[in-house]
Amino acid sequence: MQEIVAPWNIKRELLVKSEGETDPKYGYKPEERPYPDIIRFGIINLDKPPGPSSHEVTAWVKRILGVKHAGHGGTLEPAYN
């Protein structure tokens, strides 16, 4: 049987097409974003508790942080509990 590689185990190499430099005047390295950009372009790796639905938990996070928009990546069905 052919070996299946999970997407998180695929190794990729970075290749140069044409060397370039970036002007520090514009944008930020993602890990150096200041407030409030850190929240605007932020994502939380939440360990969802049992009980509430993914939607409910997302709504709570939205309220706690006082943000206008929040969305979750891939529903965790509460029905499984």
Place this chain on the structure above:
Amino acid sequence: MTGVLPIALEEATKVIQALLKAGKEYVGVMRLHGDVPEKRVIEVFSEFQGKIYQTPPFRASVKRALRVRTVYYLEFLEIEGRDILFKVGCEAGTYIRKLVHDIGRAIGCGAHMQELRRIRAGPFTEDSGGVTLHDIIYLYNKWLETKDIKVLRRFIMPMEKALDFLPKVFVKDSAVDAICHGAHLTAPGIAYIESGIKSGDMVAILTLKGEAVALGTATASTEEILKATHGIMVKSERVLMPRGTYPKMWK
């Protein structure tokens, strides 16, 4: 169900579409409806790796038509009486409860899912900076008190993390704003590119600082893109960066 649930904030909600298509990992307990030797269970487990066919469950939010999903691996961890602890890595949209049910039928005695926990959603895993709701409340209040940005960085990751497993194309400053306005990426704008891209693959377009600019579809392979001097190399599908972040250098 508990486990990894990435929550994107504000502008970052645009990367969710990439996460929905990302692979997942779960650990769970399946309960057999009869006594079965360990060897038999392991045998049947091996049949459920690779391409599998599933009919979505009744209460699913999608059309109930037979569909194909890839199980990257299905690992038998432990057996205790009729309870089997297992770990599975699978393509997005694989129903684990259904998988367990089908494994039970293949074994012969039937089985159902007793417990399930997600340990990975794309690049997000339970041991890579996962936080609880309590952590979020505690850290956010601490940020309000101290105004120390390091406190926010302890629980909020850059949205680029969500794109970790997509093949990447890094573009020059001069190409960024045009893409933010919906332009496709042409050959001269590309500085660096990752190996293994095929035409039709979903790719992430990033700045040289590593900021996400857009999600797109490659129209050529890595090798072809490296050689190209002109023409559209990546079609923009979803712009992630607000216009005007980089200067307008196009007419």
